[in-house]
Amino acid sequence: xxxxxxxxxxxxxxxxxxxxxGYTTTSPLTYPFPGRTTLAxxxxxIMGLRRDRYYELFGKNNSAFALQILNPIRKIKITxxxxxxxxxxxxxxxxxxxxxxxxxxxxKPKYRLYVWLEEEKFEDLINLIRGHNSVYTPxxxxxxxxxxxxxxxxxxxxxxxxxxxxxxxxxxxxIIKKGEAKVRGGERGKKYGIVKVPGxxxxxxxxxxxxxxxYEEDGKPLTITEGEYYTLKGEDxxxxxx
Numbered sequence: 001x002x003x004x005x006x007x008x009x010x011x012x013x014x015x016x017x018x019x020x021x022g023y024t025t026t027s028p029l030t031y032p033f034p035g036r037t038t039l040a041x042x043x044x045x046i047m048g049l050r051r052d053r054y055y056e057l058f059g060k061n062n063s064a065f066a067l068q069i070l071n072p073i074r075k076i077k078i079t080x081x082x083x084x085x086x087x088x089x090x091x092x093x094x095x096x097x098x099x100x101x102x103x104x105x106x107x108k109p110k111y112r113l114y115v116w117l118e119e120e121k122f123e124d125l126i127n128l129i130r131g132h133n134s135v136y137t138p139x140x141x142x143x144x145x146x147x148x149x150x151x152x153x154x155x156x157x158x159x160x161x162x163x164x165x166x167x168x169x170x171x172x173x174x175i176i177k178k179g180e181a182k183v184r185g186g187e188r189g190k191k192y193g194i195v196k197v198p199g200x201x202x203x204x205x206x207x208x209x210x211x212x213x214x215y216e217e218d219g220k221p222l223t224i225t226e227g228e229y230y231t232l233k234g235e236d237x238x239x240x241x242x
Contacts, residue, residue, distance in 0.1 A: 063116065158233045
């Protein structure tokens with residue numbers, strides 16, 4: 001990962017979200033938060049980038065993300081009416097085979113995104129977020145879950161890279177990639193979770209790498225006792241990028 005000196009910070013939320021777990025078929029389940037591939041797709045939609053032309057922009061060496069959970073992760077089941085488009089596409093076409101499938105959704109999701117990109121595209125994204133503009137409609141996982149977004153504070157913050165080794169540890173407000181830092185467990189009043197989500201995608205839209213993350217279901221900070229992290233200057237907020 002390249003050296004990060006400043007980041008764009010903005011919130012994204014909606015009524016519902018569904019970040020489908022690829023291994024579920026008959027009753028689709030959702031990840032608790034968007035993975036790196038989903039975040040890349042969300043920002044590409046805001047910037048108006050073609051779906052098969054933005055993968056290099058969000059490579060490991062020219063982009064970085066941190067994600068903070070703002071609203072507690074609460075899941076519900078909603079039954080969807082699906083149609084077999086091979087036998088009939090239109091809803092009024094009785095020839096089409098229909099079925100009802102329960103989908104798992106996140107209710108009232110809200111996340112804070114910390115984004116770094118290479119300078120040329122970074123300025124374009126900053127201007128779009130500041131003006132609350134997007135080329136394509138952003139959504140949270142699937143097109144039925146339309147998303148809203150709003151810049152946080154001044155929008156762009158300088159960051160300082162730091163490291164902790166032992167002691168009382170440091171509170172981290174973002175999700176934490178496994179292997180990046182040592183997370184202290186067993187803190188009272190916290191609901192720990194760990195989940196593996198898609199990390200990078202090939203040109204054929206297949207997942208080339210997965211990432212595993214620690215998170216707290218209610219959005220409370222996690223404490224790390226070893227590892228590198230970044231501090232937003234003037235905000236006293238610590239995050240770990242991936």
